[in-house]
Amino acid sequence: MGQRRLSLLDKLITEADSVMRTITNRGNQAERTSPSQGHSDAELSESERAHVAGLMRVNHTGEVCAQALYQGQALTAKLPTVREEMQQAAAEEIDHLVWCEERLQELGSHTSYLNPAWYGMSFALGAIAGAIGDKVSLGFVAATEERVCHHIKDHLQQLPDEDRKSQLILQQMLADEQRHGENALAAGGTDFPRPVKDAMSAVSQVMTRTSYRI
Numbered sequence: 001m002g003q004r005r006l007s008l009l010d011k012l013i014t015e016a017d018s019v020m021r022t023i024t025n026r027g028n029q030a031e032r033t034s035p036s037q038g039h040s041d042a043e044l045s046e047s048e049r050a051h052v053a054g055l056m057r058v059n060h061t062g063e064v065c066a067q068a069l070y071q072g073q074a075l076t077a078k079l080p081t082v083r084e085e086m087q088q089a090a091a092e093e094i095d096h097l098v099w100c101e102e103r104l105q106e107l108g109s110h111t112s113y114l115n116p117a118w119y120g121m122s123f124a125l126g127a128i129a130g131a132i133g134d135k136v137s138l139g140f141v142a143a144t145e146e147r148v149c150h151h152i153k154d155h156l157q158q159l160p161d162e163d164r165k166s167q168l169i170l171q172q173m174l175a176d177e178q179r180h181g182e183n184a185l186a187a188g189g190t191d192f193p194r195p196v197k198d199a200m201s202a203v204s205q206v207m208t209r210t211s212y213r214i
Contacts, residue, residue, distance in 0.1 A: 009130045030098035031091065035172045036165035041106060048160050053109035054212040055155045056166060059173065060100035061112045061211040062148055065122040069144060072126025073137045088179045089141070096176070106165070112211040136191025143197050145181030147204050149174060204213045 044052065070090035104111060112118075129140040151175045159166050185191060192200075 023052055030095040032095050032101045034102060035168035039165050041165060042160065042162040044160060052163055053104060053107040053160060055158060056100050056103050057112050058208050058211045060104065061115055061118055061207060062151065063093050063096040064115045065118050067179060068119040068122035069126040072123040073130040076127045076130030092176055096173050101139055103169055104167060113214050114210055120205060135188055135190045138184040138187050139192050141184040142181045142189045143192045143200055145177045147200055148177045151208065
């Protein structure tokens with residue numbers, strides 16, 4: 001008897017568990033050990049600790065958005081190879097989610113209360129991009145990862161020199177995100193024009209400013 005082909009409803013139901021794990025911070029497990037493991041925490045002042053927590057909260061929200069983007073695109077991607085690419089990238093982003101959440105707990109802080117809203121928006125954008133076509137979908141990944149890398153590089157410069165734990169996490173995240181963007185373009189993604197990337201940057205700035213505080 002042949003394997004039944006999953007309908008759109010079947011796929012939506014399958015994704016529900018992933019959605020809940022992502023927005024509730026429960027049930028996700030990293031496949032890789034956090035790069036910060038084995039390193040002692042730095043002596044940070046109250047203001048430094050609050051600033052680092054804000055930066056790591058932004059990075060965690062970025063990973064929530066990445067999860068949603070990849071899950072939305074995998075739902076509507078047309079080519080099986082593209083779906084597999086999205087699913088593999090999403091699996092690596094779970095590592096980032098867990099690492100950032102662990103670091104926030106160590107800092108005595110919390111993830112962004114706005115994550116469910118950001119997740120919903122990102123999932124919808126990913127699904128729309130996937131429905132338009134795989135080239136656009138992959139191009140959207142590449143452009144998004146470019147913005148993420150920009151934020152991570154900026155955050156690495158802002159971290160206190162002695163905060164080695166946060167630095168190691170962000171350095172590994174940066175390497176992963178750069179690879180995801182390169183892979184998306186190599187797989188045939190469209191390199192979006194500058195005006196589109198600028199518009200995406202404007203949206204990401206709103207996310208960054210709100211997630212830093214809330």
